[in-house]
Amino acid sequence: MNKKKLCKIFLSTLYLSSFTFGGGYVIVTLLKKKFVDELHWIDQKEMLDLVAIAQSSPGAIAVNGAVVVGYKLAGIPGILCAVAGAVIPPFVLLTIISFFYNAFRENLLIQAMLNGMKAGVGAVIISVVYDMGSDVVKEKDPMLLILMAASFLAAYYYHVNVIFIILAAALAGTGKTILRKLRSEAKL
């Protein structure tokens, strides 16, 4: 029975990872559909918390989603099966692409196509930034706006290492939480 379950976990993440375009948030929704609505292995409310864990951890959300679901269903063996399923499709596909990339890049027509697509990729990224940035602005928290401006300046003009920017922002978040806790305790 356990072996059958592990197999099912592996095949589910393998399938989702092979055919899901559109990034981590899409795959997390599909994981929910599969394991909550279809297999009834996890209940709805717990799944919401698992998704929150997957989204707030570092790394690819698809992999994180596989880890939380695998751990919940079958502990460490579950994690191994789920993660293997999630990673094998991109690994195989990109290995094949990498193998042909250098030959492809010499081809003038493919060069033209890739060059044209650069402007498109730039547009996709700027559009994502616009959506994410609007969400931050909507929170109407001056500290978040200052953080956004400061990290842009640090990354664009001063070429500060990304890792330091992330650490500084995490530190600011921790400070804010501690301040709020102190304030609410002072009120009591």
Place this chain on the structure above:
Amino acid sequence: MIFIRLFWAFFKIGAFSFGGGYAAMPLIKQQIIVQYQWLTLNDFTDLITISQMTPGPIAINSATFVGNQIAGIPGAFFATLGCILPSCLFVTFLSWAYNRYRNLSLLQDILGSLRPAVVSMIAVAGIDILLPAIFPSGSISFSQGQWKLRPVIYFIIAIFLLRKKKDPIMVMVLCGIAELAVQLIAPGV
């Protein structure tokens, strides 16, 4: 040793990319182009394009691609392993802590303050892809021969289509086909 360096570079990428998807992009750029110089900016841009068009996370795709380019399939294996290991450790720890305490508020507070920083860094990575497409010489100048009109047109049309909720893959392919058509009709323009 190259395998250890690949593993370590992608371990850092895996450990510090908060927010999923595009959040890994600035880190990949920092490690792969600036620090280790494994890819040129041009290769990196192609890699992001390929990642957009294939399923699978940008970070995993990059690890497999860079690993393969630098040290073949074993290289890809170590880079990919480095990329997923921090996730596995961190998420397993959190899942365990969640089972015990059922409380995620501090973590979500920290994530809330990471988001604006991540948005800005993605913006910078996007600008770094877009500007070289428009200004091939590297300096931002609108004098004759220093900039290209076509990428600007593709960009404006792409933004318009994306705001109309068109599929990003379709929009990118359209930009590629447009340039392909131009090159077929008038090579070397």
